[in-house]
Amino acid sequence: MALKKKPVTGMKDMLPKEMEIRDHVIQLIKETYKTYGFSSMETPCVEHIENLCSKQGGDNEKLIFKILKRGEKLKIEQAKEENDLVDGGLRYDLTVPLARYYANHANELPSPFKAMQIGNVWRADRPQKGRFRQFMQCDIDILGEQSNLAEIELILATTAMLGKLDLKNFTVCINDRNILKAMAAFSGFKEEDYDEVFIILDKMDKIGSEGVSAELEGLGYAKENVDTYLKLFDEISPDVEGIAYLREKLGSCLPKETADGMELIISSVEAAKEAEFRIKFDPTLVRGQSYYTGTIFEVTMDDFGGSVAGGGRYDKMIGKFTGQDTPACGFSIGFERIVMLLLEHGYEAPGNRARKAYLLEKKLTGEGMLKVLSLARADREAGFQVMIANMKKNKKFQKEQLESEGYTEIIECYSDSIGSL
Amino acid sequence: MALKKKPVTGMKDMLPKEMEIRDHVIQLIKETYKTYGFSSMETPCVEHIENLCSKQGGDNEKLIFKILKRGEKLKIEQAKEENDLVDGGLRYDLTVPLARYYANHANELPSPFKAMQIGNVWRADRPQKGRFRQFMQCDIDILGEQSNLAEIELILATTAMLGKLDLKNFTVCINDRNILKAMAAFSGFKEEDYDEVFIILDKMDKIGSEGVSAELEGLGYAKENVDTYLKLFDEISPDVEGIAYLREKLGSCLPKETADGMELIISSVEAAKEAEFRIKFDPTLVRGQSYYTGTIFEVTMDDFGGSVAGGGRYDKMIGKFTGQDTPACGFSIGFERIVMLLLEHGYEAPGNRARKAYLLEKKLTGEGMLKVLSLARADREAGFQVMIANMKKNKKFQKEQLESEGYTEIIECYSDSIGSL
Numbered sequence: 001m002a003l004k005k006k007p008v009t010g011m012k013d014m015l016p017k018e019m020e021i022r023d024h025v026i027q028l029i030k031e032t033y034k035t036y037g038f039s040s041m042e043t044p045c046v047e048h049i050e051n052l053c054s055k056q057g058g059d060n061e062k063l064i065f066k067i068l069k070r071g072e073k074l075k076i077e078q079a080k081e082e083n084d085l086v087d088g089g090l091r092y093d094l095t096v097p098l099a100r101y102y103a104n105h106a107n108e109l110p111s112p113f114k115a116m117q118i119g120n121v122w123r124a125d126r127p128q129k130g131r132f133r134q135f136m137q138c139d140i141d142i143l144g145e146q147s148n149l150a151e152i153e154l155i156l157a158t159t160a161m162l163g164k165l166d167l168k169n170f171t172v173c174i175n176d177r178n179i180l181k182a183m184a185a186f187s188g189f190k191e192e193d194y195d196e197v198f199i200i201l202d203k204m205d206k207i208g209s210e211g212v213s214a215e216l217e218g219l220g221y222a223k224e225n226v227d228t229y230l231k232l233f234d235e236i237s238p239d240v241e242g243i244a245y246l247r248e249k250l251g252s253c254l255p256k257e258t259a260d261g262m263e264l265i266i267s268s269v270e271a272a273k274e275a276e277f278r279i280k281f282d283p284t285l286v287r288g289q290s291y292y293t294g295t296i297f298e299v300t301m302d303d304f305g306g307s308v309a310g311g312g313r314y315d316k317m318i319g320k321f322t323g324q325d326t327p328a329c330g331f332s333i334g335f336e337r338i339v340m341l342l343l344e345h346g347y348e349a350p351g352n353r354a355r356k357a358y359l360l361e362k363k364l365t366g367e368g369m370l371k372v373l374s375l376a377r378a379d380r381e382a383g384f385q386v387m388i389a390n391m392k393k394n395k396k397f398q399k400e401q402l403e404s405e406g407y408t409e410i411i412e413c414y415s416d417s418i419g420s421l
Numbered sequence: 422m423a424l425k426k427k428p429v430t431g432m433k434d435m436l437p438k439e440m441e442i443r444d445h446v447i448q449l450i451k452e453t454y455k456t457y458g459f460s461s462m463e464t465p466c467v468e469h470i471e472n473l474c475s476k477q478g479g480d481n482e483k484l485i486f487k488i489l490k491r492g493e494k495l496k497i498e499q500a501k502e503e504n505d506l507v508d509g510g511l512r513y514d515l516t517v518p519l520a521r522y523y524a525n526h527a528n529e530l531p532s533p534f535k536a537m538q539i540g541n542v543w544r545a546d547r548p549q550k551g552r553f554r555q556f557m558q559c560d561i562d563i564l565g566e567q568s569n570l571a572e573i574e575l576i577l578a579t580t581a582m583l584g585k586l587d588l589k590n591f592t593v594c595i596n597d598r599n600i601l602k603a604m605a606a607f608s609g610f611k612e613e614d615y616d617e618v619f620i621i622l623d624k625m626d627k628i629g630s631e632g633v634s635a636e637l638e639g640l641g642y643a644k645e646n647v648d649t650y651l652k653l654f655d656e657i658s659p660d661v662e663g664i665a666y667l668r669e670k671l672g673s674c675l676p677k678e679t680a681d682g683m684e685l686i687i688s689s690v691e692a693a694k695e696a697e698f699r700i701k702f703d704p705t706l707v708r709g710q711s712y713y714t715g716t717i718f719e720v721t722m723d724d725f726g727g728s729v730a731g732g733g734r735y736d737k738m739i740g741k742f743t744g745q746d747t748p749a750c751g752f753s754i755g756f757e758r759i760v761m762l763l764l765e766h767g768y769e770a771p772g773n774r775a776r777k778a779y780l781l782e783k784k785l786t787g788e789g790m791l792k793v794l795s796l797a798r799a800d801r802e803a804g805f806q807v808m809i810a811n812m813k814k815n816k817k818f819q820k821e822q823l824e825s826e827g828y829t830e831i832i833e834c835y836s837d838s839i840g841s842l
Contacts, residue, residue: 003742004469005525008509011465013522015529019461023451030444034774035801037808040440044432044555045466045541046486046511048425065467066489068507070545076506079497085506086489088429090467101434104426108436110822112810120466124491134465147811149781152794160801264787272794274802321424353455360570366685373573373693380456380581381695387458389533390568401531 010125010133021342022136024349025335026118029138029161036157038116038140043097045120046088051100053083056291056317060092063123065133090122094139095291095317095330102143103321112144114153118335130340139311141330143318148261150329151295151313152268155279158309158331162299163275165342169302172269173282176262176295177312179246182254183283187229188222195290197221197229202286209233238280240266246283258294265295291317295329304341309333353385357407359398360390361414368418375421431546431554442763443557445770446756447539450559450582457578459537459561464518466541467509472521474504477712477738481513484544486554511543515560516712516738516751523564524742533565535574539756551761562751564739569682571750572716572734573689576700579730579752583720584696586763590723592699593690596706597683597716598733600667603675604704608650609643616711618642618650623707630654659701661687667704679715686716712738716750725762730754774806778828780819781811782835789839796842 007013014022030040052064066086068074079085091097094117102113118138125133140157142150155172162170180201184194200215207215209230216226232249236242240263247259262281269279277299287296287310294313301308311331319325356379358372376386387407392398399410413421428434435443451461473485487507489495500506512518515538523534539559546552561578563571576593583591601622605615621636628636630651637647653670657663661684668680683702690700698720708717708731717733732752740746777800779793797807808828813819820831834842 003472003475003521003524005521005742007465007521007525008467008469011467013465013525014463015526016460016462019463022463023461027448035804035806037776037778037806039437040444041437042435042440042443044428044434046429046432046543046555048429051424054424065491065509067511068487068489068503070486074503076500076502079500081497082489082495085497088486090488100424100426100428103424104428104434105436110826114808122467134467145811149790149809149811152790153809156794156798264790267787268791268794271791272798274798321426355458357458366688369570369573369685370689370692373577373689377577377693377695383456385456385458387535388570388574390566390570405531 008133010127012132012134018339018343020349020352021347022339025165025339025342026138028164029118029333030116032161032164033116033140033157036114036140036153036160038114038157041101041115041117042119043091043094043101043117045090045122047091047097047100049083049086049089051096052089052092054096054320056096056099056320057092058288058290060123063125064092065090065122065124092123093121094119094137094332095141095314098139098141098143098330099317099321099328102318102326106322106326112142112150115139115141115143117141130336132336136335137332138335139330139332141328143328144326145329146327148265148295150327151261151265151297152272154311154329154331155265155269155297156272156274158299158311158333159269159277160274161333162309162338163277165338166347167301167308167338167341168276170277170308171300172277172279172297173285173300174262174265174279174295174297175282175285176258177292178255178258178294179262179283180286182250182258183229183232183246186250186253187232188225189229193221198286201284202288204233204284233283236281236283238282240281242281242283261295287312289314297331301341304337306337307334308337308341352406353383354409355385355387355405355407356409357387357389357402357411359395359410359412360388361412362390364413364415364418368413368415371418371421372413429554431548433553433555439760439764441770441773442768443760446586446760446763447559449585450539450754451537453582453585454537454561454578457535457561457574457581459535459578462522462536462538463540464512464515464522464538466511466543468512468518468521470504470507470510472517473510473513475517475741477517477520477741478513479709479711481544484546485513486511486543486545513544514542515540515558515753516562516735519560519562519564519751520738520742520749523739523747527743527747530564533563533571536560536562536564538562551757553757557756558753559756560751560753562749564749565747566750567748569686569716571748572682572686572718573693575732575750575752576686576690576718577693577695579720579732579754580690580698581695582754583730583759584698586759587768588722588729588759588762589697591729592701592721593718594701594703594706594721595683595686595716595718596703597679598713599676599679599715600683600704601707603671603679604650604653604667607671607674608653609646610650614642619707622705623709625654625705654704657702657704659703661702663702663704682716708733710735718752722762725758727758728755729758729762773827774804775830776806776808776826776828777830778808778810778823778832780816780831780833781809782833783812785834785836785839789834789836792839792842793834 067088292312296312299309313329488509713733715734719728720730734750
């Protein structure tokens with residue numbers, strides 16, 4: 001078989017320039033989240049196929065890279081369908097593996113457990129610009145914390161981190177599945193229709209109130225219900241006032257603890273935030289994943305069409321592994337989008353070392369090389385990034401290249417003058 | 422299907438305590454290698470199956486986790502063998518993907534290219550203590566550098582890094598495939614037998630000179646040749662003297678540039694090394710991979726039976742992708758072994774932040790919580806690692822747990838005394 005030079009379809013080789021930014025962002029994320037008491041943890045990239053296909057991943061389950069059984073377990077002749085051939089798959093997110101990890105290790109972990117994960121996930125999505133089949137996710141999750149302290153800390157930590165990357169003009173949008181449900185109930189929709197209604201509501205920012213109205217009526221929902229529903233959205237201000245309005249308007253449809261929680265989260269985040277951003281109550285925020293049970297939130301950025309981070313509360317997932325519900329809430333950053341934004345903005349990772357290069361004349365002796373090595377050693381100990389390279393015939397081009405890589409000091413080393421260095 | 426709590430066979434969940442050390446070691450590696458002018462780079466974890474099965478990985482090719490084709494490309498009924506079902510696999514090392522990467526991007530990369538890779542690799546090995554099916558490798562490679570400057574820089578960088586981890590009593594063993602060949606040729610072995618002879622020589626540290634002699638004779642090699650061969654090893658001192666001895670003894674069997682190169686590498690590393698270690702010429706060092714073409718080296722540690730790092734020159738691999746040979750030399754650290762050693766030694770990652778915890782009384786009001794959040798914000802900005810948690814019924818146990826996690830300052834926050842904090 002001929003060797004292939006390109007990476008596999010939809011996946012990406014990372015060049016040094018991009019890696020510099022990626023390494024810097026990862027380090028910044030780890031440092032920032034640590035100050036918030038999150039502990040680094042990791043699961044294997046390969047997960048049991050049963051766990052990946054457990055209906056918690058929604059559409060992502062259609063996109064799994066599956067791993068062939070090995071040895072005697074693989075019986076090709078007898079295989080009828082895909083799942084006869086495979087026993088594992090590459091994880092499509094970090095949340096399902098986290099639930100398994102927590103179920104496996106709860107006794108060894110503090111409670112609540114504040115987890116930080118940075119790792120690749122894989123989805124066999126149709127390749128398109130800026131979307132890759134292997135991409136990095138950075139998640140923080142708080143497991144075992146029922147109170148909204150979890151949401152507050154997750155939002156403060158995530159926004160502090162974004163602020164340290166000099167990202168400005170971003171907004172945290174927040175909503176609660178229970179508010180979505182209360183508004184639908186108040187408007188007269190039936191519980192079995194909620195999911196369909198929310199899928200259409202989710203398009204509000206694209207098709208507007210009239211579009212949503214038309215689609216809902218098109219599906220046969222009563223005009224009266226649709227009108228009541230959409231009128232509610234018109235009258236909600238995007239802050240704690242909005243919550244107060246709904247509290248009064250929806251009455252017993254809206255659980256008191258939901259309204260209290262939203263007010264507490266919004267006011268606490270407003271008061272304690274480290275970075276510059278807006279927090280906005282957004283009753284049209286839906287978020288797709290079916291596993292969310294309470295608050296949901298998202299970071300949108302003016303520079304970027306779409307969200308750069310998202311999360312919410314999923315109090316029922318861990319119980320599927322353990323048989324016992326454990327409150328859980330998480331926030332995931334769109335690492336690739338953020339790196340893309342930084343690259344587009346010409347972001348320079350700060351704190352890069354001063355760079356020095358030694359170019360060695362070809363006939364430099366062993367003695368001469370030792371001299372250079374000992375100079376380089378001292379430079380490195382002093383914190384320099386030092387390149388030692390043999391001088392090329394086209395020295396001018398070589399120096400230009402080194403300069404373009406940030407080597408500001410370039411020292412030519414010749415055998416007859418090495419003593420004077 | 423029932424959900425599974427354990428990770429997949431042979432792979433490992435990483436608990437926070439181990440992750441703290443892993444994160445620290447990774448950061449130290451990146452920082453150290455950067456001072457030597459290495460650039461971070463990455464390839465996807467999934468590689469073309471053709472590249473993985475190209476006979477460059479030796480026995481590792483039997484251990485590939487293969488990835489099922491997707492969609493219409495998967496034709497289960499027509500499949501006769503494994504490779505009809507798969508189009509990719511998880512990489513089993515970082516070297517084959519590096520060769521592909523370099524072939525794909527040579528025009529965008531400096532020459533020579535000093536690459537640093539830290540990433541997981543996968544091998545479906547029989548699970549055993551301390552060996553996992555997913556493990557991290559840290560490689561540095563210099564591509565496009567023909568001179569032994571490559572070996573010298575690789576050895577200096579790797580040993581500097583090990584020294585910064587307080588690892589002591591380690592030895593760099595070095596040899597050259599051309600010395601192996603010269604000694605075999607001098608002793609009268611035929612070229613087609615070299616590989617078999619070297620496989621047995623490789624057992625010298627386990628079965629001794631007599632064992633090697635017995636095995637070689639057992640395979641039918643002439644006693645005279647075997648005796649000549651083994652006598653050579655007796656007389657070689659493990660340093661530049663040993664090279665000088667071979668230079669004289671082997672005469673034209675040993676290429677002059679091989680002997681010159683070994684002397685230059687050993688004397689330069691001795692003179693310029695940053696860490697405390699021995700460099701030893703070891704004519705019995707073989708290293709399995711068939712792709713090595715020149716120098717080979719390895720780091721052994723008295724604390725640890727076996728090597729913790731290994732590498733060598735492989736000038737012919739990249740040409741298999743590009744059609745044009747490119748000199749290449751690399752050094753790979755056994756990251757998992759090093760982490761295991763550090764864990765066993767009770768190594769504490771230095772530079773951990775001071776840790777402070779606030780415990781919130783249940784009836785603390787929103788006002789009280791804001792106070793705590795603003796105190797925490799100031800602490801975090803001052804560099805503390807801060808945990809905020811709701812006070813549990815068993816406060817004593819909760820505090821003990823926090824102390825065991827390193828929270829030395831624990832502040833209890835009550836609604837009636839919060840003002841005095």
